[in-house]
Amino acid sequence: MNLSNLKPAAGSVKTRKRIGRGPGSGLGGTSTRGHKGAKSRSGYKNKIGFEGGQMPIQRRLPKFGFKNINRVEYKAINISTLQQLAEAQNLSKIGIEELVNAGFISSSQLVKILGNGSLTAKLEVSTHAFSKSAEAAIQAVGGTVVKL
Secondary structure, rough: OOHHOOOOOOOOOOOOOOOOOOOHHOOOOOOOOOOOOOHHHOOOOOOOOOOEEOOOHHHOOOOOOOOOOOOOOEEEEEEEHHHHHHHHHHOOOOOOOHHHHHHHOOOOEEEEEOOOOOOOOEEEEEOEOOHHHHHHHHHHOOOOOEEE
């Protein structure tokens, strides 16, 4: 084997179509564009959503809904998850940093603690928001709630 006999793998290289190079090539004449019409002409540009003059689907269907620009998106974490985290890592304080290190959230996310599950560990929990049931459950076992 040397540089003079190197070849690409069989079937990996195709010869490109030479369009518009005379009738002998089989790809002359209309150059694979068909006969007449806008698509056969030079300078044709397809407008997005254009349906040949028919009323486009985005205009046939009614508008609905809106995006609330003031919406605040929270990552929901249940108190059962806090209980598991406290047991696994032997924690008494749980904040954003502990949740990020455990892989439950990313550092940019806002967190809301929800009241699903049971809590037995006395914890000091500091996050952005709490549901009423979660706040009551944490305080019932002697823990404290800190809103950031």
